[in-house]
Amino acid sequence: MSETLLRDQICELGRSIFERGLTHGSTGNISARCEDGWLLTPTGSNLGKLDPARLSKLDWQGRLISGDQPSKENFLHLAMYQERERSRAVVHLHSTHSVAVSVLDDIDHAEVLPPLTAYYVMRIGSLPLVPYYAPGDLQLAEAVRGYAGKHHAMLLANHGPVVAGTSLAAAADAVEELEATAQLFLLLQGRRVRTLTPEQVADIRRRYPAA
Template identity: 45%
Template sequence: MTDPRTDLAVAGARLAALGLSPGSSGNLSVRVDDRILITPTGADLAEIDPDGLSVLGLDGAHLDGPRPSKEFPLHSAFYRRDAGTRAVVHLHSRNATAVSCLPPWSRRSAVPPLTPYFVMRVGQTPLVPYAPPGDAGQAEDLARLPFPFRAALLQNHGPVMAGPTMARAVDAAVELEEVSALLLALGERSPRLLTDEEARVLAEKYDAPWGER
């Protein structure tokens, strides 16, 4: 069994190497029993110290370690929303952040079903209305959305993904950045999207959250 602290540090280094975490932006967390281990405020994801993580309760209470990222309410919201969530990744990756500044495709997903891998690995990705970084009210808005999802775009801010493992959350982050790049590259063109039926079949096969527009 791998160590969740090490998994978190390795994931941070991978995301930074891919260019998805500019500067000291972004934050990662893992859930271990009734505790959340999260990157400290101002942490560089390329150089995370596995022994220097902040420790929180599921309610966001700071229990140990350095001061946590101010985005901890988002992480706590995902863990409270779904008991199966074991990792959360929040980034300021360029393309997904650009899409967060555009009108959403639908109420349930800012991003349309452009590729099968988006549906399979990410699923519907709602746009959460703008709030200042770290805003607890925005996290509560996310927690109360009445449909399933494992990823969201924070308006004018960036993506946040949850997963049953850190590896799954990272894969979702990479896939969301890729489909966002494709969407931006298409510009004003009207691309063929997957049909409702095509998306439904993929979602059922890969246990991905997806609903009709």
């Protein structure tokens, strides 16, 4: 895919995410690998109003090659790419329901959400909670790196989800599935719930091996 097309796709996805209220203000960031580096939404940018020509382009040491200054959360994306060679795109949001789940006191830190639906198992599968560090703290990048080898999706405590995919569309689908599942999980609080059984989860994983 040409870099021009990729830039347009990042902006189109940003607009779609913002207009549907999946992130707010100038929160959230989107990145994708290109031929000679990677593209990231700039610092302080509103995902609804991105300019393809001003996206930050970085090298694999995280240095700016061209465009506006990158998001302060650039190191989260870099850690994901460095640990996941097959990942082509990363989406990080402050989506309301996922953030709400990330602040619950009694969640399982190894497996934050239960397998409520087949699509959650297919697109997320397993979701660890990354311990809280202040935005911009490099310890957060190292914590993300620690999970990235085994997980394409993770939830940052008191912050939001980070999800990688084999394409921009795959990363977007996965982070949206996560947000929808977090909303279901909250809707079901206090109710008796029938999750998928371990056998049903294993069957889905056989049919749809993780990308």
